[in-house]
Amino acid sequence: MDHMSPEEFRQHGHAMVDWLADYMTSLPERSVLHSAAPGSIREQLPAAAPESGESMQAMMSDVESVLLPGITHWQHPGWFAFFPANATGPSILGELLSAGLGVQGMMWDTSPAATELEERVMDWLVGLLGLPDSWRNEQGPGGGVIQSTASDATHTALVVARHRASKKGHSPSKLVVYASSQAHSSVEKGARVAGFEHIRLLATDDAFALQPEALEQAIANDTAAGLVPCVVISAVGATGTGAVDPVDAIGRITERHGLWHHVDAAWAGSAMVLPEHRHLQPGLDRVDSYVFNPHKWLFVNFDCSAFWVADRTALLDAMSVLPPYLRNAATESGQVTDYRDWHVPLGRRFRSLKLWFVLRHYGRDGLRKHISEHIAWADWVADQVRTSPHLELVTEPVLSLVCLQHIDGADATRALVTRVNATGHSAVTGSTLPDGTPFLRVAIGQANTRFEDVERLWSVLNTPVA
């Protein structure tokens, strides 16, 4: 088959937009979770690519008949599982525009608009979320960049911290990373990938937060043992129960000991559009790096992870490599930002477009409205649980995350997770506390969710387990 002409693209593009608009409309009628058995999708797909080209109609027919039964509908209004991964209209249009322009933003010179829009919208986020002004690209010494995922950003922070320690003469084999036992798996994984051999996942307090005294003690123990404490990773809204580590107290410790302090606010960071929740992350001026995911709860489709460093020097020192085929006058002038030096990948998409579209579509007031609604609905669920004869909270709700269990114990809680997920109209995630106790997570924040959807979930939760 030949290349698709612009006119053919126009025709197929219109059909795809219509298909997606119909899909979006159909979501409430669909079963949230997939119905596939292992291998059931793969076995319907041919073993080899076709010899001759096929039509878009043939492919979309297979999307409907082969793929859709194996799709979990993350955009369903009854999505209360994991955390939200919102794909809203303006973000999808931004992704489409980015794909259609097809530019590479690896350096300023390979498409200045891609770099300068990203610098600007990352600065918009600093203002929108009340982050330290010194993190603005325009101001410095810090700066912000879009990375793919919080896993990538946390890994980057770990590499920069390791690099800084190495330059001080410390062998990587002696370096230690600290986080709570509730830290996201990306902390352990990122640390292992970055070559750390000592990873301390510390026991938490009753609210599942890192205890500064335990951190101090661990640092003292490791120092006494001849190791070199290097990085602490705090969570603001950890994945399991939404735990919030004491960022300010931890920052005082890391500052005193010269450790790198990275904050993972992947999910909860979006809530900082509301000033009344910023008390959850005090003392950010003492933090070395910070990540949150607009692709979770700020209505930008995956992937769009916002990463800041308080001082870009250490980042660039660890990440810059300049081969001859990338040399150019703009870079050598020192007047521009080359984002290739801010992460592992060289090539990069024009992801700031979708972030820009979302921030402009909603406006600051729209974002505040939707996020405060989600938090209010979670408060409503928590209030219902508090008065329920057969449910109880496992911890106080954090923002829009409610964690609960059945009073009849582990089996009843597991049965409740199964029951919700069998309804077709709602989905939740079951997890376990550090002591092994199972619990049920209700994560509110899907853009399509209305209060009626929350009520419908509650009607299932509120029925006694047989």
Added chain:
Amino acid sequence: MDHMSPEEFRQHGHAMVDWLADYMTSLPERSVLHSAAPGSIREQLPAAAPESGESMQAMMSDVESVLLPGITHWQHPGWFAFFPANATGPSILGELLSAGLGVQGMMWDTSPAATELEERVMDWLVGLLGLPDSWRNEQGPGGGVIQSTASDATHTALVVARHRASKKGHSPSKLVVYASSQAHSSVEKGARVAGFEHIRLLATDDAFALQPEALEQAIANDTAAGLVPCVVISAVGATGTGAVDPVDAIGRITERHGLWHHVDAAWAGSAMVLPEHRHLQPGLDRVDSYVFNPHKWLFVNFDCSAFWVADRTALLDAMSVLPPYLRNAATESGQVTDYRDWHVPLGRRFRSLKLWFVLRHYGRDGLRKHISEHIAWADWVADQVRTSPHLELVTEPVLSLVCLQHIDGADATRALVTRVNATGHSAVTGSTLPDGTPFLRVAIGQANTRFEDVERLWSVLNTPVA
């Protein structure tokens, strides 16, 4: 502003598709390179996000007036710079579908279709490119996965190799990475990020290829010095001049010494749709990992980097971390693939859709036709250079890459690069040879390029420099 309804998405989506179709049509009339000065885009953008929501019309107006002057048109038919980064119709539609479905493919259970389609299309590529059958997901012990960029994939290979060596008791500070001086910057960067302290970029032969004897000697020297040789990275089509390292000879060396052998065929890998070029990468059955980028020359839009390992055990051993909130019955059954264990990120887009659309749209015959055309056009350019009174090849062309210089020396070659890039209708990249000699790269492979565009480029190259 409220969320965009499906009907509003339909309306704005149609408008965006029309805008893109018009943009595609306009490309030949546009100037390939941007006309922006540092800061000129940023200063036209407000300093803060708007308080109230704005219309898509307002945003698209700014795209046209503010952003487009700062766009480098990578999809222009006169794009001969860097390597191509094609964004074809079927791939854009696949990206749009992926964004619209908004599913997370981090685990099989979070959307089985995303995992199983990816397993299948990666197996399609094995057949299409003549790669070892043992790399098929369906067969094993190898397997393939889509990563974001070749930088990510090469970094992953380095981490796995380092992990394997650590388990044998070797300290990472003793491990050595080898590649040629022409290896892509991602090799040095990936090795530094992965914590390697010893990186040998070896001198090349006259065709800029790694010399097996030099590799043997370097391994012997390092071993004698108490270091531990660990990884060799071969290039099939290196970025500068398209150099092809002797994969088979290197594989015999790495096999004998127990080193990890990673092959970077980021650009040239696509040419393997043509069996007559597979002699460029003999002995792949002795390779441990391999990467090529469908997002360069196989007509899939960025990002889509195809990465294989010959044995998935080592990869999974280095990358698997399983927290309680990701546990599920499908994973525990061992019957499914969880791609989160195949790279650093946890979250992942449904990127196999665009690869599937492209392979089905073109068919195997369409891909062979377009790629062989590009190679034939490069051969034509090379033939013109050979008979030109003022130009000469700096090395024999490799596939669709022609590297040339002006016979009057460095200044004349640099002036030629400047002259081409000032035409508005064509763009090339200037680089330098290891000895510092500047040269001009003509990389053919943009999907919109026709032979007339190549002839127009040649008409500029073929005029004596004043």
